[in-house]
Amino acid sequence: MSAPRVVFAAAMVAAAWTTVITGLVAVGAAKAEAAWLKSGPGTGYAAGLKLQTPGQPTVDSAKCNSSNGGPSAQLHWTYPAPLPPGFELFTATAQGGPVSLAATSTTTSATIPLPGNNKVYVSVRAAAGAWKGTRSTEVAAC
Amino acid sequence: MKNPTLRRVLVVTTVVGATLGGGIAVAAWTSSGSGAANAKAGTAAAPTTGTVAASAFTSGLLYPGGPAGDAKIFVANPNPYPVKVTGIAGNGTPTGSGGTGTCTTTGVSWTAQAPNTTVAANGSTTLTLSNAVTMSTASDDGCQGALFAIPVTVTVSS
Numbered sequence: 360m361s362a363p364r365v366v367f368a369a370a371m372v373a374a375a376w377t378t379v380i381t382g383l384v385a386v387g388a389a390k391a392e393a394a395w396l397k398s399g400p401g402t403g404y405a406a407g408l409k410l411q412t413p414g415q416p417t418v419d420s421a422k423c424n425s426s427n428g429g430p431s432a433q434l435h436w437t438y439p440a441p442l443p444p445g446f447e448l449f450t451a452t453a454q455g456g457p458v459s460l461a462a463t464s465t466t467t468s469a470t471i472p473l474p475g476n477n478k479v480y481v482s483v484r485a486a487a488g489a490w491k492g493t494r495s496t497e498v499a500a501c
Numbered sequence: 502m503k504n505p506t507l508r509r510v511l512v513v514t515t516v517v518g519a520t521l522g523g524g525i526a527v528a529a530w531t532s533s534g535s536g537a538a539n540a541k542a543g544t545a546a547a548p549t550t551g552t553v554a555a556s557a558f559t560s561g562l563l564y565p566g567g568p569a570g571d572a573k574i575f576v577a578n579p580n581p582y583p584v585k586v587t588g589i590a591g592n593g594t595p596t597g598s599g600g601t602g603t604c605t606t607t608g609v610s611w612t613a614q615a616p617n618t619t620v621a622a623n624g625s626t627t628l629t630l631s632n633a634v635t636m637s638t639a640s641d642d643g644c645q646g647a648l649f650a651i652p653v654t655v656t657v658s659s
Contacts, residue, residue, distance in 0.1 A: 396587070398656040399547030403574040403589065405609060405634040406558035407600060408567070409646035444566050488565025488608075488638030490645055 410485040410492030413438045413446065413467075423476055423501035430473035432500040436483050438467055443485040443492070451480040454497060458482065473500060548584065548620070548655045551575035553627065555599060555648040561631065563649070565608060565640045569632035572611070576655060577625040584657040586628065589614040593652025602643025608636045609649045620657070 414437035421432040434448070448471050449458035462471040463486070473479045479500050485492035553573045561571025578584050591611030597604035614630050634651065 394659055395545055396656055396658050397545045397547050397584075398588075398654050399549060400592070401548070401550030401574065401576070401589075401653050401655045402552075403550075403572045403591075403611065403630075403633070403651045403653045404553040404558075405570055405572045405595075405649045405651060406555055406562050407597070407636070407640075407644050407647045407649065408562040408564040409601065410564070443564065487567065488640060489642050490565055490640065491642055 408487075410443055410487060410490055411439045412493040413483045413485060413495045415496040416448075416481055416483050416498045418481070418498055418500050419468075421473070421500045423473070425476065428472075430476055430479075430501060431470055432473055432479070432481065433468070433470045434481060434483075434498070434500075435468035436495065438485065442467070443487045443490075445486045446483050447486050447491075448481060448483050449494065450474055451482070451497065452477065454480050454499075456480075458494070477501065545659065546579040548586070548657045549577045549579065550653075550655060551577060551625070557627075558648075563609065563634060563636040563640075564645075565636055565638040567636060569612070569635045572614075572630045572633035572651065573627055574630070574653065574655070575625060575627045576620055576657075578620040578623065578657065580622065580659075582622045582659065583619050583624075584659060586616050586618045586620060586655060587658050588654075588656040589616065589628075589630070589633075590654050590656075591651060592654045595649045595651040597641075597644045597647035597649050600643050600647030601645040602641070604641050604644035604647050606639050606641050607644055607647070607649055608638065608640030609651060610635050610637070611651050611653060 416434040416436040419433040419435060423430050446464045447460055448462045448469055450461045450473060451458045452474060462469050480497040481500055482494045482497045484494040553575055557573055563570040576586055590613045595607045595609040597607045612633050614633050616628055618628055620626050
């Protein structure tokens with residue numbers, strides 16, 4: 360075959376493929392244009408946790424004199440999973456009486472200062488930001 | 502075939518003929534013209550949403566400063582063909598109800614979602630969207646245990 364014929368045949372093949380590719384691109388564009396979007400207002404929902412009440416604290420150890428930094432107590436308690444961000448521990452000098460915040464903890468144990476050498480009542484509650492749970496049953500220390 | 506010249510002619514003719522034929526065939530269905538179409542396009546209807554009960558939430562609950570939680574949304578497709586939920590974006594202030602007290606500031610935020618879930622023709626489905634909502638520490642104490650309604654815009658595609 361002569362060179363001009365080869366060139367002519369190659370040009371014909373290229374032209375044919377160009378036509379095919381152009382057609383496929385056009386079809387693809389037509390399909391994309393056929394899809395439509397439609398939006399409307401609606402409502403999604405989510406639910407909030409309710410902080411649980413910790414179990415009554417257990418006094419692991421208590422120092423009821425004023426030596427070495429004053430009276431203190433080491434306690435632990437239980438809490439249904441998942442744990443909240445934190446706990447607040449309270450003391451009261453009378454059972455069921457006014458309470459004072461003694462310490463905070465991010466785990467289910469803590470060592471807290473006690474307000475005096477006499478019997479002290481300790482309780483704990485879950486806390487998350489402004490959310491506060493119900494205080495646990497008090498436990499007597501000292 | 503003993504004649505090389507004839508063989509070359511046949512080969513070239515076949516190749517050129519085939520390519521020209523293909524080009525013509527394709528060109529035929531991609532050609533354009535003018536005229537009036539007789540079909541009428543239908544009108545697509547926007548999706549709607551419905552209520553989700555608080556009892557539907559058993560995990561992914563929110564609390565102030567906690568991890569992202571689950572959201573649920575009931576989506577109905579009023580169209581006689583399936584659609585795909587391509588986007589759900591927040592578009593308003595969430596409200597809380599059913600909590601332990603006053604819940605004015607919920608602290609709830611919606612994170613834009615693209616579930617790409619298909620809803621059947623004239624059908625509906627409840628989507629559970631993991632990590633779609635968060636709660637800031639500004640949430641009121643009375644929001645504990647509340648159900649939060651979050652205004653959103655739902656987008657579907659055909």
